[in-house]
Amino acid sequence: MTEFFKVLEAEEVIKIISDFPSLSAEEIRRDNACGRILAHSITSPEDLPHFPRSTMDGFAVRSQDTYGASEGLPLMLNVTGRVMMGMPCEIVLKPGEAVAITTGGMLPEGADAVIMEEYCHVLDEETIEITKSVTPWENVLRPGDDVVKGQELFSRGHRLRFQDIGLLAGLGIEKVEVFKKPEISVISTGDEIVDPSTREIPSGKVRDVNGPSIYARLNSMGYLTRHLGIVPDDEKKLLKTCEEALFGEKESDVLLLSGGSSIGMRDFTLNVISSLPESRILFHGIAIKPGKPTIFATAGNKAIWGLPGHPVSSMIVMLFFVEPFLRRLEGAKENKNFDKSVRATLAVNLPSAQGRLDFVRVTLNTDEAGNTFAHPVYGKSAMISTMTEADGLIAIPTHSEGLDKGTEVEVILF
Template sequence: MDPNAVDRRIFHRLVSLEEAIHILESEGILKPIDIDEVDLLESYGRILAEDIYAPIDYPPFDRSEVDGYGVMVKSVEGADELNPIELTVKGSVKVGESPSIAIDLGEAVEIATGAMIPRGVEGVVMEEYTERIDNRKVVVYRSVYAGENIAYAGSDIAIGELVIPRGTTLTYSEIAVLAALGIRRVKVFKSPKVFVISTGNELIEPGKSLDIGKIYDSNGYLITSLLKMLNIDVKFYGIVKDDEEELYKVIVDALKEYDIVVTSGGTSAGLEDVVYRVFSRVGRIVVHGLKLKPGKPTVIAVSNNGKLLIGLPGFPFSAVSNALLLLIPIIKKIMGSSDQNIFVKAKIGNKIRKDIGRKWFVPVVLNKVAGEVYAIPFSYSSGNISVLIKADGIALLPENRDVIDEGEYIDVLPLSNRAIEGIIMGSHDILLNEILNRSGLLNRFRVISIGSYNGVELIKKGYIDIAPIHIFDETEGLYNIPLFKKDEVLREKAFLVRGYERRLVLAFRPGNPKNITSFEDILRKDIRFVNRNRGSGTRAYIDYILRKLAEKLGVSFSDLVRRINGYRYEVSTHSGVAAAIAQGRADIGVCIEYAAIIYNLNYIPLSWESYDFIVSKDSYKSKGVVKAFLNVLRSSSIKDIINSTKGYRASEDIGEIICC
């Protein structure tokens, strides 16, 4: 038995948002009471005077999204309650540390939520599906797929990407993103006095050097700037490590002067989650756990001197959702305000299956189609930061439903007041935002990366305007055109416009320590490969090359990939591939040349891929911004930008319709 198990607080009774408010009302806390400055937070409401480019990838390393055990996919194939699999535990990785552990088949590593993924780990089994036998053994009752419960480096924001353009009015969303990227300098009354604390051993103050395994604190900036919208006195203390005594002292001192203490992080039930313990010492916990996803690990307490303490989750989307839908309404009541959140009704853009018993918060893009407002969900991790500036709103999916059918009306809490004229959703490319910005179109489009195939489907449904794609057809050895020609619905709804080309390379570490000379080296036992995610255009190209290699060697494709160490180690972006190699989790991978250069990797050129654009016919007819984008692609200035970027080249017929 875990000797520390007695110190854990399990979520015995979850309550709804409404019930949490009612509990506080019955405690007599939600009533008016009586009632100082920092650098980055002073920027709220100001106009940004420069383009902000991401100086780091976000997240900056592969990290676990759950508490559990990191494994290789093959090690737990077929595992279930009737067929458990026993693995050898190599050790553990805590939040904020750089792991020296590597695992192989039959091995596992204990890993905490937010901790860095060690070499060899392809997926993380949640702690709930395991049983620890002793210090060396764990039994696993569930299989995992490649990438399960892992957020990969660069999967959210790519280094060098234009994140926020000059001329943007900064809100809490933009400020949080700036903080998460480590950008310190840019700038900004009176009701309840609120004291905000960020907790976590992994956190670094923006502006300081980012060590391996660490991330910049953004929640402290996010929560504090959000509360400043209420024109109240908010104090951001800074970062407190996961140390119970240190956090206790800070909170005790704060309660002498402030009416409300708000923390972020450390609210769950793990060994290093100290917030609920400190809250118990300074007062009485009245809520620990909400019927929400994300955002369940939320703690509310009343101090011994009648002050309010609220512990928000650590991941940014969880924190902002609970701040908007719980913290702000609570503070408004304490201010004596009768204002409530204003929701809009929208039709959900696709069918969603969910758990019964929990309300789901889902980031969405809003678009008007045939007179109806549609909420188009997009995939995210609650640890993502860019969702704060990409989403138009948060959709609230009811707790008593397990299926929300496409086209059903749902409530959406709007997040953005920006006037958006067009929506671009599809394959990610780091140069696209730069092209839009140089042409003055970036603030007129909402641009979200969801993958080529998902973009195609949204175009076919009529929900978006433009879908960037790079889908490789193995039979014809071409990009995009074969897919378009084979899909009658797509040809009816849209046309294909020539874009530009990106060079794919075989990347490896500087100095070539493994003496890599060709693609065939990924079959070597001493080489670990990092693959792209299934459904991506690059993955289709990789599998095409592997099939040709299998044919050359006289073996089947399935036999060949079994020989590849890391074939199931999948990441979702080119930056993710480059980061995995640069940080030592892999030795070799396929990415665009630009990503390899950014990470100072050596590489061997492979081929050029076509990054083209599917354009909705209806949008082309009705939206001037869509026509403006095609005109921009044909301009000589944009061709110069593309050709001057290493690893890119403009097609001769860029901007022209090539298939309809």
């Protein structure tokens, strides 16, 4: 018989997640690549800009013709033309001459600087007076000043941001190779679960909370997620649904099972997972509270998470273990499991049992002096309201007996 509880500490779980291979690569259009993770580094195919261009409105000049100019001793230059935006400039600048130019315009041959229009006074159509000198290449971007041809722009594992997409567009890069995003199936299990749309709930039944919340979270993160509904505590039905999710026509890379992971006469999840092809249970239990009865397994190259049935436990396991795992699959090189946090002072003593990582829900308030305090939200892991009332979580370390009132803590924000 398969060992039921193979409990690991949180650090061991994170190590397993970090060692999991990423999915294969795919080529996609640049405009669809924001938020995706590069499977290969990208180098620049050309200089940017590829011609000398002005960064200011003003006049293109030879810097040496401006030396000594000041408010008290202005210099005069002859205006010989205007640079047209978006057009090649065929003007050749000679000593003592200036050419009108706008931001982004191509610098004429012979010019090596632009003097801002604030320091230029038009005397007539052919003459300007300048009251400031400029240095060589002042207010000018030369070829390669922004990006040099052959320069590495982004390394493998970089998550593309919207500003990165802009740079790729500026260099004419139309397609990029990124890691595939995992496709995920979500199944809620349990005889006691009914569809959330059920108006009149029979005694002993509860609406499905975990399925919709998990689906919504994954959907908001851009994953292709399929919610396969509710499966009762029937081994054959659950096995068939899992096989269809992982190996059917629309096969998923990851299967999330909500419920059926704790010890109980009618919890069949572990047996079902063990019956899947090439299955391997990596652990059954994490030394955390809430969320201990968590399963992680593989079936071939597919991943399976058995999440606790209690909503709070399920959500915390999602935030701290499942989501970092999914980011790993899509190629992320960072192993962070939260995006935003704040420092706060603990308002009360918080006891804890050694040997487990405790996640405590807290609310935040700030006093008139600007000090932020964290207050625990008390309640059992079956009470979803404790998550909706909380602003975030604090983690009490595994080998700590608790935290004292007044301790500065990191609050992981929802």
